[in-house]
Amino acid sequence: MHVAAQRSPRFFLSKVLGPRIVPTEYRSLVIFGAQKLTTRAATMNGRDHTTESLKVAVIGAGAAGLVTARELRREGHEPVIFEQGSKVGGVWVYTDKVEEPHGASSRIGAAEERVHSSMYAGLRTNLPREVMSYTDFPFTRSWGDTRRFCGHAEVEAYLEAFAAAFDLEKYIRFNTPVLSLTPCEAGSPPRARLGSDTAPTNGHQAGHQREAMPVFDAVIVCNGHYSDPRRPDIPGMAEFPGRLLHSHSYRRNEPFEGMTVVVIGASASGEDISREIAHVADKVYLCARSWQNPAWAAETVEPFGARRNIWRRGVPSRLHPDGGVTFQGGKRVDAVDVVMFATGYCYSFPFLADTRIDGAEIVTVEDNRVSPLYKHIFPPSTAPTLSFVGLPWKVVPFAQYELQAKWIARVLSARVSLPGQRHMLADISAFYADLDKEGVPKRHTHMLGDKQWEYNDWLAAACGPDVTPLPQWRPKMYKVAGDTKRAVPETYRDVWPEAELLAEAAAEASRLGAPVEIQNQIAKTTVV
Structure with missing residues (x-):
């Protein structure tokens, strides 16, 4: 001591x-x-x-x-x-436990115990696994999920393997x-x-x-x-009869079956969760101040998504005691069951x-x-x-x-x-x-x-001079992933337009003695 x-x-x-x-x-x-x-x-x-x-x-x-x-x-x-x-594993450790149980009538701030994880069951990474890795521990081995944009359990397994490799x-x-x-x-x-x-x-x-x-x-x-969820203060929240929920407490889409849901925030979580909920919900309104793709209008007349039941809107300006929500610009939707805040963290x-x-x-x-x-x-x-x-x-x-x-x-x-x-x-x-x-x-x-x-x-x-900068395939792969996501948000995780970048990442993994079966498999099956 x-x-x-x-x-x-x-x-x-x-x-x-x-x-x-x-x-x-x-x-x-x-x-x-x-x-x-x-x-x-x-x-x-x-x-x-x-x-x-x-x-x-x-x-x-x-x-x-x-x-x-x-x-x-x-x-x-x-x-x-x-x-x-x-x-x-930190935030990558999934738990079904939430601070506000689905279906409960509890309001924001009612939780008695904090839950660290914000993972939801169906989450997949929004980056390819190769670029996610540490510099000398390639993320090319599979622990059961061979997808390049893998699920959270695969990332947790990678971190467990890293901890074991370095004792x-x-x-x-x-x-x-x-x-x-x-x-x-x-x-x-x-x-x-x-x-x-x-x-x-x-x-x-x-x-x-x-x-x-x-x-x-x-x-x-x-x-x-x-x-630690970050939530905006919207006029009318105290009187709104529906559920107020942060994406931190979202785990599965089943509780939203048949509902009308307003999702506030259109970064990675908001975009993904709105699409997942839309598989079972009646209507989903995805709201944001700005959009990842400049070609997307602030508001959409025609719905999109697999069931064509998602609309883009500006952020809500007021929640109403009758369950209605008014958006910036004056448009309103009635009978909203849930307002979900995908508004980031503090x-x-x-x-x-x-x-x-x-x-x-x-x-x-x-x-x-x-x-x-x-x-x-x-x-x-x-x-x-x-x-x-x-x-x-x-x-x-x-x-x-x-x-x-x-x-x-x-x-x-x-x-x-x-x-x-x-x-x-x-x-x-x-x-x-x-x-x-x-x-x-x-x-x-x-x-x-x-x-x-x-x-x-x-x-x-x-x-110091013995530490080399990150190789150029990493920023290039990051950019291609982002461009592809904005171009084809529904399918970007399962298509890849740059076989050359995969080859560079695979070559680096080989030099480090890591298996490269993930890259080879994906390069053969999904490069378009």
Whole structure:
């Protein structure tokens, strides 16, 4: 255990909830020591650099947390992953459990217990599996679902295989959600803090003894951002007699049979769920401010979909006590049974709610902007001992998580350095100013889209000369997938117009010693 007096100037104290395997709710306390590291830039010519093995807490064992732990181990650090669930995979772990049961009369906010997963039973990825993979662990093997745009269970199996391949489970404390992080001042006297009765242990077991709080040198937040639903406030919601539901609580379409459903939000989830519901619903109205395909009008006179029962509309301007919904522009539909919000999610870090440095919050979340963060990762006031992996969205996530984690791990081991706090704050201010000039809403601060590739290249360069940028087949495949989706939204997952890109991905997988049967099968059967 690190001694608090030997670490300066700040520490993090984290309260974590013990495993729920006995009737009594146990709690244990863990100190996350946050050494304010004085890092030195690694030389670029292969000469020795300063390294130090640190004990690092990782919050979350999803796709971000797993690769973060792997990168920490590669740098010689000792990770401990705190995972609130009983399995690896994070948001990709499916559960039938929802916060608002289908068919219930409960309203928004009535849930007593939060559900982490937002997966629905029929979900398929909206990206090809090849481009989804980490850089050195190709997603070309099948665990039962051979489709290139596979279901959520296949992604979960891939993450489980990744954890097994790099022996990561031994670093995970399952059933252990982090409740709080509290800074402790420099020079705190060394002392052992004990759990009340028990402390969580590695794997799926629970301890039955008191344990002194271990000290960590850094904390990396990898808790994801697809679990806290974001809902707009629409006039008339309180009086509307139908169900108000977020897509977070959607699992299957059967409960919507014969209904009239309004789906608000036309990004990936809204588009997919509206089509799935339309197989059994009477009518579906898909609403948005803007559309993924510029050729789609804000409103459609003729319905579309497999049963020709989906209409596009602007967002609702009012919900009515008689069950009607009025859309922007004045059109109205009556007898609406369900209004579903496919309106995205909020960044949420409840364990940081009371965390202060010199009386100020380390980060704030305002209109879904997590601020201030240098390169979407480091809060300048605590860098490098507190960091975040996985905040950008509208990206190809796994490889980007890997690059972010690699940079953090190398900063912690002093292979590379961060600029000073003033420089980081100036960079953040300039970034926000650029967003304002471009007219980007604050809530889209972390939305990268096509800018993700420039960001990924920057991360690779920041890691050092031995880290190569992502190969060009990845952004090309991402673009083709998006273009095909906009052109043929009903069938894009089962057609593929670029055999050459499949060949490049397959060649890379072969060089890494991975099976390539998925690419070969798809190239022969669905390239058009």
